[in-house]
Amino acid sequence: MLQLSDKWVWDFWFAVDGTDYHMFYLQADKALQNPDLRHWNVSVGHAVSKNLRDWTLLPDAIAPTQGDDNAPDSFTTWTGCVIKVGAQWYMYYTGTKRAEKGLVQRVCLATSPDLIHWTKSDTNPVVELDERWYDGLKLEYWHDASWRDPWVMKDPQEDLYHMLVTCRVNRGEPDGRGAIGYASSANLQDWTVGDAFLAPGWFGEMEVPQIEKIGSRYYLFCSVSTRFHSAKHKAEPGCEPQTGVKYFVADAMMGPYQCLGNGFLTGPKQDGLYSGRLIKGPDDAWYLMAFMGNDTQGQFVGNIIDPIKVAIAEDGSLSLLD
Numbered sequence: 001m002l003q004l005s006d007k008w009v010w011d012f013w014f015a016v017d018g019t020d021y022h023m024f025y026l027q028a029d030k031a032l033q034n035p036d037l038r039h040w041n042v043s044v045g046h047a048v049s050k051n052l053r054d055w056t057l058l059p060d061a062i063a064p065t066q067g068d069d070n071a072p073d074s075f076t077t078w079t080g081c082v083i084k085v086g087a088q089w090y091m092y093y094t095g096t097k098r099a100e101k102g103l104v105q106r107v108c109l110a111t112s113p114d115l116i117h118w119t120k121s122d123t124n125p126v127v128e129l130d131e132r133w134y135d136g137l138k139l140e141y142w143h144d145a146s147w148r149d150p151w152v153m154k155d156p157q158e159d160l161y162h163m164l165v166t167c168r169v170n171r172g173e174p175d176g177r178g179a180i181g182y183a184s185s186a187n188l189q190d191w192t193v194g195d196a197f198l199a200p201g202w203f204g205e206m207e208v209p210q211i212e213k214i215g216s217r218y219y220l221f222c223s224v225s226t227r228f229h230s231a232k233h234k235a236e237p238g239c240e241p242q243t244g245v246k247y248f249v250a251d252a253m254m255g256p257y258q259c260l261g262n263g264f265l266t267g268p269k270q271d272g273l274y275s276g277r278l279i280k281g282p283d284d285a286w287y288l289m290a291f292m293g294n295d296t297q298g299q300f301v302g303n304i305i306d307p308i309k310v311a312i313a314e315d316g317s318l319s320l321l322d
Contacts, residue, residue: 001306002047002055006030008038008302009045010291011149011208011275015082015089015115019282021049022115024061024091025291025304026078035300040102044077044093046116052281052289052307062093062110062118069098072125073108079149079208079275082115083161083188089115090188092163094148095125103137104145105129107165109189127163127183130193134167134181141174142204147181149208152188156253161185164209166222169199176230178203180222198248198257204228206246208275211253214286217316220248220257221265223274238262245276245288249316260317265310266290270320273305286310288320 002009004027012025027045028038043063047055065071073095080093089112096102106125110118129136129147137145149166167181179199183191198206198220206222213219222245229241244266248257265288266273273290281287287307295301309321 001053001303003303004045007045008035008300009304010038010293010302011079012277012289012291012304013079013081014277014279015084017084017115019050021052021279022058022082023047023049023055023304024080024082027060035302038302039078040076042076042078044080050282052279052287059116061091062120064095064098065120071095072097072106073120074098075100075102077108078105081151083152083154085188087113089113090152091118092126092150092152094150102144103139105147107147107150107163107191121189123189126189127165127191127193129167129181131170133169133193133195134179135170135177138174142168142177146178146205151209151211153211153253159186161188162254163191164197164211164220166205166207166209167196168205169196172199172201173230173232175204175228176201176232178205178224178228180206180209180220198255200233202230202233204230208277210277212278212286213253214278214318215312215316216251218250218253218255218257219278219318220250220255221276221278222246223276225274242267244270244273245290247318260315265318265320267320269322270308272296272301278310279307281307286312 015022044061046058075098078094095108107127108124109121163183165181168177179196182197225243250257276290292301
C-alpha cells in the first residue's frame with residue numbers, strides 16, 4: 001500500500017522498467033484539511049516497487065507551471081500515462097490554466113531519459129478537444145470542458161499511436177454525454193483528434209480509461225460513479241448504479257467493445273475504490289490497483305491499495321479474487 005502521512009494520494013499510473021514498477025500519482029498536502037481542495041493544490045509524486053506492495057519514494061515528477069497563469073498547466077497537473085519509445089519516456093498528463101480557473105482541460109506532454117528528470121514540451125498543450133465532436137465549456141449543464149486522463153498505446157499492426165481521453169460528446173442528453181475520446185499520432189508529438197472511441201450514453205463521465213490485452217481479448221477499463229449514471233441508463237432493466245471500475249471487451253484493440261454482464265469489475269465489497277488500473281504483476285498474473293476514496297464513515301482516505309488478483313473466466317468476464 002502507498003499511504004503518506006502528510007499527503008493524500010489518489011489517481012495514479014504506471015511505467016514498467018525491467019523489474020521495477022514506477023508509479024506516478026496525484027498528491028496534495030493534508031495541511032489543506034479539506035480533501036475537496038486537493039484537486040486544485042496538486043502535484044505528481046513518484047514511487048518505485050518490485051512487488052507492487054512495498055514502495056520507495058522518489059523525487060516528485062512534475063508540478064504546475066509557476067509565474068504564467070496562461071500556461072496550459074499553470075493550475076493543475078492531473079492524471080496521465082507513460083509510454084516508452086526508444087530510449088525516451090513520454091508522460092502525457094492533464095493540464096488546466098489558472099487564468100481559466102481550471103475549467104478547460106487539455107493534454108500536455110513531458111519527456112524523460114530516466115523516469116526521474118522530466119522536461120515539459122515547449123509545444124504544450126499537445127492535444128485539445130475538438131468541438132466538432134465534443135462538448136466545450138457548457139456551464140449551463142456541466143461543470144467543466146472535459147479532456148483529461150490520457151491513455152496512449154501503440155497500434156499492434158501499424159506505426160500509429162492511439163490516445164484515449166475522458167471527455168463528453170456534444171450529442172445526446174447532457175447527463176449521458178460522458179465518453180472516451182480519441183486522437184491518433186504517428187510521432188507522439190502531432191495528434192489528430194477524431195470522433196469518440198466509445199460513447200454509450202450511460203454516464204456523465206467515464207474516467208481514467210485504459211486498454212490492456214489479457215489473453216486473446218482486449219479490455220477497456222474506466223471508472224464511473226453512481227451520481228453520474230444517466231437517467232436513461234438507470235431506467236434500463238438490470239441497471240444497478242454503482243461507483244467503481246467498469247470494463248468492456250473486444251476481440252481487437254480498436255473494438256467494437258461490449259459489456260459482459262453488468263460490466264463492473266468492482267462490487268459492493270470494494271466500495272470506495274476508484275481510478276482502478278490493471279497491471280501485470282511479477283508473477284505474470286493480472287491485478288487491480290485503485291485508490292481508496294471515502295471510507296464507511298464518509299471520510300476521504302487518500303491512499304493506494306495493495307493489488308487485488310483478477311480472475312479471467314472462459315467467456316472473458318473478469319472478477320476479483322478478494
